[in-house]
Amino acid sequence: MQLTLEFGGGLELLCESVKVHNVNVDLPKGAEKLTMRDLLSWVRTNLIKERPEMFMKGESVRPGVLVLVNDCDWELSGQLDTTLEEKDVVVFISTLHGG
Amino acid sequence: MESSGDDVARIRREIQALKDEKACIEQKISVLEAQLQETASLAPQLQQNGDVCNGSCPPITAVGANMAHGLSADSIYRYSRHLLLPSFGVQAQSNLLKSSILVVGAGGLGSPALLYLAACGVGRLGVVDHDVVELNNMHRQVIHTEAYIGQPKVKSAAAACRAINSTIQIVEHKEALRTSNALEILSRYDIIIDATDNAPSRYMISDCCVVLGKPLVSGAALGLEGQLTVYNYKGGPCYRCLFPTPPPTTACQRCSDSGVLGVVPGIIGCLQALEAIKMASAVGEPLSGRMLLFDALSARIRIVKIRGRSVQCEVCGENTTFNQQQFKDFDYEKFTQSPLSTSPPKLKLLAPDSRITSKEYKGRIVAGEAHVLVDVRPEHHYRIVSIPKSLNIPLASLEARLSEISAALKQEQEQEGTGSGANLYVICRRGNDSQRAVQYLHNKGFNLAKDIVGGLESWVHDVDPNFPMY
Ligand SMILES: [Zn+2]
Numbered sequence: 001m002q003l004t005l006e007f008g009g010g011l012e013l014l015c016e017s018v019k020v021h022n023v024n025v026d027l028p029k030g031a032e033k034l035t036m037r038d039l040l041s042w043v044r045t046n047l048i049k050e051r052p053e054m055f056m057k058g059e060s061v062r063p064g065v066l067v068l069v070n071d072c073d074w075e076l077s078g079q080l081d082t083t084l085e086e087k088d089v090v091v092f093i094s095t096l097h098g099g
Numbered sequence: 100m101e102s103s104g105d106d107v108a109r110i111r112r113e114i115q116a117l118k119d120e121k122a123c124i125e126q127k128i129s130v131l132e133a134q135l136q137e138t139a140s141l142a143p144q145l146q147q148n149g150d151v152c153n154g155s156c157p158p159i160t161a162v163g164a165n166m167a168h169g170l171s172a173d174s175i176y177r178y179s180r181h182l183l184l185p186s187f188g189v190q191a192q193s194n195l196l197k198s199s200i201l202v203v204g205a206g207g208l209g210s211p212a213l214l215y216l217a218a219c220g221v222g223r224l225g226v227v228d229h230d231v232v233e234l235n236n237m238h239r240q241v242i243h244t245e246a247y248i249g250q251p252k253v254k255s256a257a258a259a260c261r262a263i264n265s266t267i268q269i270v271e272h273k274e275a276l277r278t279s280n281a282l283e284i285l286s287r288y289d290i291i292i293d294a295t296d297n298a299p300s301r302y303m304i305s306d307c308c309v310v311l312g313k314p315l316v317s318g319a320a321l322g323l324e325g326q327l328t329v330y331n332y333k334g335g336p337c338y339r340c341l342f343p344t345p346p347p348t349t350a351c352q353r354c355s356d357s358g359v360l361g362v363v364p365g366i367i368g369c370l371q372a373l374e375a376i377k378m379a380s381a382v383g384e385p386l387s388g389r390m391l392l393f394d395a396l397s398a399r400i401r402i403v404k405i406r407g408r409s410v411q412c413e414v415c416g417e418n419t420t421f422n423q424q425q426f427k428d429f430d431y432e433k434f435t436q437s438p439l440s441t442s443p444p445k446l447k448l449l450a451p452d453s454r455i456t457s458k459e460y461k462g463r464i465v466a467g468e469a470h471v472l473v474d475v476r477p478e479h480h481y482r483i484v485s486i487p488k489s490l491n492i493p494l495a496s497l498e499a500r501l502s503e504i505s506a507a508l509k510q511e512q513e514q515e516g517t518g519s520g521a522n523l524y525v526i527c528r529r530g531n532d533s534q535r536a537v538q539y540l541h542n543k544g545f546n547l548a549k550d551i552v553g554g555l556e557s558w559v560h561d562v563d564p565n566f567p568m569y
Contacts, residue, residue: 064346075406098321098354099208099296
């Protein structure tokens with residue numbers, strides 16, 4: 001499944017400072033759909049190059065990270081259970097505190 | 100070339116004397132302006148008659164003019180371009196003139212926000228800050244001028260606002276916002292702008308706004324990115340609805356560590372002023388339930404839909420008991436594990452015999468001691484300035500580059516011909532990473548490694564005041 005993944009607010013530093021990743025993610029064996037749960041585990045394995053604890057906590061993202069599926073907070077689409085479609089854009093952004 | 104050295108010293112003295120004089124004059128001006136403002140507000144009829152005119156406007160009387168609104172002739176002229184906007188007009192402007200807005204933080208975000216809010220005619224504009232103006236603020240905190248370096252930011256910001264618009268009320272709160280004073284300060288304003296720079300302040304301000312029922316315009320900027328949203332507006336989410344659990348402290352970067360391109364908080368600060376103006380004048384649709392994400396490098400602004408008010412929110416949710424007393428008792432520094440002030444944490448990881456002061460280190464250089472100095476700052480920091488003959492091995496790559504340290508120690512020992520071996524010192528910017536590095540080096544068998552207490556900051560402070568600091 002073709003997806004666009006974007007990292008911001010400093011999270012890009014965990015994947016070699018590349019903000020936009022066009023990726024092809026295979027469905028888990030025997031599964032009919034790809035969920036955010038699957039995607040997070042794929043990202044953890046394939047994109048995060050350092051300090052994974054800065055990205056994830058347990059099976060979800062760490063506190064302070066917003067997840068947006070097609071410009072919409074994943075809280076509104078079922079969080080980890082959100083089902084992804086072809087060409088979806090998923091944004092991971094760390095909240096900023098500076099000023 | 101002694102005479103040219105004398106010249107330099109003389110010119111420097113002269114510049115300093117002139118700067119002192121200038122600061123003194125500016126101080127007198129702001130006192131006089133404050134007096135003027137007080138006199139003007141005590142005698143509004145004086146102003147209307149044109150005895151005190153804050154512009155090149157011709158004094159006119161209301162006789163023969165039909166005006167249902169309360170705008171004075173001066174106000175009509177000053178805000179005429181607002182009044183000409185069909186979607187803004189007289190009603191929105193007079194709403195604005197009756198409103199009060201508080202800006203917490205007169206830094207990178209607060210600077211442009213305050214300038215526009217003063218200019219646009221917010222009736223009462225408050226500013227909270229406990230900091231003083233520093234030279235390394237000037238690139239982004241555009242409300243301050245060089246003459247105010249070393250003086251309170253609140254004073255500098257208020258003077259700049261008064262210089263733009265002497266007809267509005269500017270209130271100075273020269274103090275750090277704490278749970279002990281926040282309720283009292285925030286309660287005096289209709290709308291709050293969070294222009295602070297740290298996580299505990301953001302939770303504290305949001306909670307205080309929920310308890311007091313005030314809308315909050317929250318902006319943040321770091322590096323080349325910015326974020327903006329409006330919290331607690333007409334049933335919309337609060338900061339805690341979005342971020343119920345504070346992030347780990349390692350994820351809370353500061354501008355003073357990570358850097359920030361000056362214009363980026365400038366843009367976000369302007370947008371904060373805009374959102375506050377919209378709410379104060381009751382025009383348009385506030386950025387509530389949505390968040391604006393700004394990426395300067397790719398020149399992209401993305402507006403995303405965020406969750407609504409959370410039923411489970413501990414502060415604004417359905418079954419919450421959070422009230423003013425609980426707010427006062429809440430420990431935000433403990434909750435977020437980081438300090439409310441911007442001062443960076445001072446780590447104490449090592450025993451005293453594993454550390455030396457920068458003065459002691461200087462003594463060892465002078466004594467010709469065989470040693471290696473490892474600078475563990477990131478490479479782009481090292482490129483700004485470094486101590487001669489130091490070896491740059493960033494903390495992140497220390498593990499992979501231990502052999503370079505061994506080689507340097509061996510070479511130093513051979514060169515100096517000492518039998519006892521060369522010493523190993525570690526330095527960084529402020530003395531935190533150097534302690535982490537020394538702890539790691541001890542574990543890897545470099546038992547003689549010592550960190551230089553307070554890093555380059557203490558080197559500047561105690562050894563070489565001419566060493567450039569950033
Ligand atoms: Zn809430």
